[in-house]
Amino acid sequence: MGRGYTLLFILVTFLVLVAAVTAQGNRGSSRGGGRRPHVGFYGNRCRNVESIVRSVVQSHVRSNPTNAPGILRMHFHDCFVNGCDGSVLIAGNTTERTAGPNRSLRGFEVIEEAKTRLEAACPRTVSCADILTLAARDSVVLTGGQSWAVPLGRLDGKVSRASDVNLPGPNDPVSKQKQDFAAKTLNTLDLVTLVGGHTIGTAGCGLVRGRFFNFNGTGQPDPTIDPSFVSLIQARCPQNGGTRVKLDSGSVDKFDTSFLRNVRTGRVVLQSDQLLWRDPETRAIIERLLGLRRPFLRFGSEFGNSMVKMSLIGVKTGSDGEIRRVCSAILKV
Structure with a gap:
């Protein structure tokens, strides 16, 4: 009887430890955790992430069709400078937004509105980098293009420097x-x-x-x-x-x-x-x-x-990134 109880206690303890490690791993993956983005990343933690972003983009594109190519271009400019991490969204005197090729970018208010709505629905869960990636897809669809499944799970970058911006040029061979x-x-x-x-x-x-x-x-x-x-x-x-x-x-x-x-x-x-x-x-x-x-x-x-x-170029995971509360500002430590 005593030996059986001991074995049962050991088994229960082992299962509890496994559950704790698994939970910790899942929490890590919600913040990046070294894992690559994948379709369905947010699961039940933010069921409506795609529909919320889509509705915001749709509203802005209907009121101003130039937002569609603007958002698509912004996503390209983000990914080609230090990876798809939303760093192009950061405001400031020397950030990527101030670099010559980025001064004509448009659609920042679209991403901010989507972020505000997602913070209300799923606080501190969805990154600005993921919002921009989804918005680029939705911009294509709203102008008649085909849809595609978007891997999610990026983190927002903590660095944005105008000096890093070196994009392909309009006269490049x-x-x-x-x-x-x-x-x-x-x-x-x-x-x-x-x-x-x-x-x-x-x-x-x-x-x-x-x-x-x-x-x-x-x-x-x-x-x-x-x-x-x-x-x-x-x-x-x-x-x-x-x-x-x-x-x-x-x-x-x-x-x-x-x-x-x-x-x-x-x-x-x-x-x-x-x-x-x-x-x-x-x-x-x-x-x-x-x-x-x-x-x-x-x-x-x-x-x-x-x-x-x-969209998978240079994505930030783990301690290399964060989830901003506001897309235009890096979190203050």
Whole structure:
């Protein structure tokens, strides 16, 4: 009898210890815990995370359609600088938001509103980095693109420096673009597909004016541009005026393959985009995507795959990150 009781006591003690270790591990994973993000990360701890973010994004995109490409661009700018950690959201005099390429970003208020609503529903649970990742997906869907499952579980970064911002440029040769993407574990298919996101949004006239008026100091437009497109952009971005121009002259507010078709016909505004048609490898990818019977479905599928890959760049876990209460401010210790 005494021996049986002792064995039972040992067994119960062992099970309690296992349960405690498991619980501690689960708490660790809720804050990152060294685990990679995965679909369904929040589970019962925040059941409505996706629907809350979606409703906020939907409201803002309906009232101002430019928020959709703005949020998509913001996600790209976040992930390409020290990983997808929401550091681009931090406000301050020397943060990433103040760097030249980020001064025209829009949609910060969308992420903040979603964060406020999530803090009310699930306090200190959902990171700003995850909110931005979900909002980027929802922006694509709301403009007609295909949806994809978003892995969640990122933490927010604790560092945001303007000096760290070094993004691909609008005049970069394809070799430089490939190099930049490879450094982020993204391949050439990812490059072409993600650049295809330019099917929504605009560019500042200052970025394209030289190409349409004085290409490489020649006093003439880039000869690879469709001549009829030259006059169109010159009218919209004259040498002494204009503000912004559509990246996709075919359907700027609709997520489709129009942009890729424009690359093929020499009707895109950024030099880095047009150069994709002159490189044999990137050209072959564009031709393959457009040559299918239903190119939009293949492009949408590839875009979702590449977005997932990009969203896993340099994610913060464990003590490297935190969950902010407000997306624009790092927690004070």
